[in-house]
Amino acid sequence: MQRKYSSETRIGDQAQVNGWVAKVRDLGGLKFFLLRDRTGEIQVTAKKGSVPEGVFKKVSELGREDCVSVTGNVEKAGQAPGGKEMVPKVLEIVAKSETQLPIDVFGKIESGKDKRFDFRWLDVRDPKLQAILKVKSTTLKHIRGYFEKAGFVEVQTPVIQAAGAEGGATMFPVVYYEREAFLRQSPQLYKQMLMASGLDKVWEIGQVFRAEKFHTSRHVSEFISVDFEQAWIESEDDIMNTLESMVVHSLKGVAKDCKDELEMLGKKITIPELPLKRITYDKVVEKLKKSGVAIEWGDDLEDAQEKKLGEMMRKKGHEWYFVTKYPSKVKPFYIMLDGKVSRGIDLDYKGMEIASGGQREHRVEVLKKVMKRKGMDPHKFEFYLDAFRYGMPPHGGIGFGVERMVEKILDLPDIKEVILFPRTPDRLVP
Ligand code: AMO
Numbered sequence: 001m002q003r004k005y006s007s008e009t010r011i012g013d014q015a016q017v018n019g020w021v022a023k024v025r026d027l028g029g030l031k032f033f034l035l036r037d038r039t040g041e042i043q044v045t046a047k048k049g050s051v052p053e054g055v056f057k058k059v060s061e062l063g064r065e066d067c068v069s070v071t072g073n074v075e076k077a078g079q080a081p082g083g084k085e086m087v088p089k090v091l092e093i094v095a096k097s098e099t100q101l102p103i104d105v106f107g108k109i110e111s112g113k114d115k116r117f118d119f120r121w122l123d124v125r126d127p128k129l130q131a132i133l134k135v136k137s138t139t140l141k142h143i144r145g146y147f148e149k150a151g152f153v154e155v156q157t158p159v160i161q162a163a164g165a166e167g168g169a170t171m172f173p174v175v176y177y178e179r180e181a182f183l184r185q186s187p188q189l190y191k192q193m194l195m196a197s198g199l200d201k202v203w204e205i206g207q208v209f210r211a212e213k214f215h216t217s218r219h220v221s222e223f224i225s226v227d228f229e230q231a232w233i234e235s236e237d238d239i240m241n242t243l244e245s246m247v248v249h250s251l252k253g254v255a256k257d258c259k260d261e262l263e264m265l266g267k268k269i270t271i272p273e274l275p276l277k278r279i280t281y282d283k284v285v286e287k288l289k290k291s292g293v294a295i296e297w298g299d300d301l302e303d304a305q306e307k308k309l310g311e312m313m314r315k316k317g318h319e320w321y322f323v324t325k326y327p328s329k330v331k332p333f334y335i336m337l338d339g340k341v342s343r344g345i346d347l348d349y350k351g352m353e354i355a356s357g358g359q360r361e362h363r364v365e366v367l368k369k370v371m372k373r374k375g376m377d378p379h380k381f382e383f384y385l386d387a388f389r390y391g392m393p394p395h396g397g398i399g400f401g402v403e404r405m406v407e408k409i410l411d412l413p414d415i416k417e418v419i420l421f422p423r424t425p426d427r428l429v430p
């Protein structure tokens with residue numbers, strides 16, 4: 001018999017449902033258990049004399065989280081979840097679970113976060129956690145959909161790299177034959193080099209790595225970065241236009257495809273109107289100072305300052321907003337400078353930076369000068385600079401933290417909730 005998910009079964013069906021035992025109730029001659037699969041739960045009812053004796057006996061042997069396969073009739077049952085129950089003809093105990101569960105799967109007893117991540121595959125049996133992962137996977141699907149529709153070419157650039165673009169202190173070294181190499185912090189250098197290839201609009205999705213000794217709710221050592229790079233732009237405005245269209249496209253997709261998950265998690269997605277609010281860094285500093293936050297012009301925005309800005313923007317009806325014209329000194333060498341300010345932008349959502357990028361410097365001599373000024377050795381980046389020597393159009397792009405976006409869509413307390421097996425300074429297994 002073909003397997004069905006519990007939610008697909010209809011009264012009158014003969015069905016096979018596979019899953020885990022969520023709860024057992026034994027009333028002597030009447031035994032029930034709840035069978036959970038990824039679509040929900042169905043009650044299985046075994047009445048002595050009405051089901052085969054062997055099946056009745058097996059129900060007595062069941063324990064929580066055993067893996068079972070049930071074949072039987074689906075019947076009407078007013079008291080049962082969904083108004084139906086299965087009356088088993090065949091019951092196979094496929095795999096027993098040890099009885100002392102290391103964590104409480106349904107969070108009735110609050111399990112410590114560390115313990116939950118030690119047994120993540122068990123943790124994720126909780127439908128709410130599955131819903132988070134479905135929202136993430138749907139977000140990714142619609143991001144991909146956007147780039148396909150907008151004519152971007154998906155590229156794959158190397159994860160093992162000779163030099164990093166985001167600062168030496170946050171690189172993970174790897175042994176590469178007889179040389180030292182690094183796990184990529186970002187596809188930055190490669191996506192820019194591709195602007196000299198004539199592909200014009202590229203995007204990439206993949207894991208990137210940061211050896212940051214942060215212990216915060218928004219930093220991890222490995223995360224999914226969505227990157228795009230676009231040539232022949234006039235200014236960073238073109239980049240913001242692409243980015244905001246991508247955000248709205250994916251938010252709409254998630255709101256449409258994840259109705260059940262959002263309901264289960266008690267969340268509603270507000271689709272922002274385009275264009276998203278743009279606010280200059282100057283204005284941000286002015287606002288923060290006015291509200292008593294200690295900040296000087298030229299400082300990068302710290303976590304607490306971003307949060308405060310988020311509160312102020314939300315009051316004005318903006319969950320999403322761009323911060324533009326950052327001071328030159330806080331932006332990396334590849335961002336185009338415009339005197340004291342740069343063409344670097346950030347996109348913030350509910351007080352957290354979700355993406356960062358802008359227009360790049362495409363003039364090789366200027367680029368080399370800025371690198372030197374920032375204390376970098378241009379010789380180590382010859383392979384990158386070469387791409388600027390044979391006709392490099394003006395270009396720009398962004399790096400976008402998908403997990404941060406999902407964390408904020410669902411108002412989760414920590415980015416790690418969106419990651420199956422998070423990597424942090426303290427965690428390398430499982
Ligand atoms: P940046 O370093 O700002 O820019 O990273 C881009 C986006 O990636 C996310 N992010 C992180 N998410 C989780 N854990 C971390 N440790 C972490 N660090 C960053 C954030 C951030 O906005 N090359 C540039 C992008 C560009 O200019 O195109 C870059 O990597 O959401």
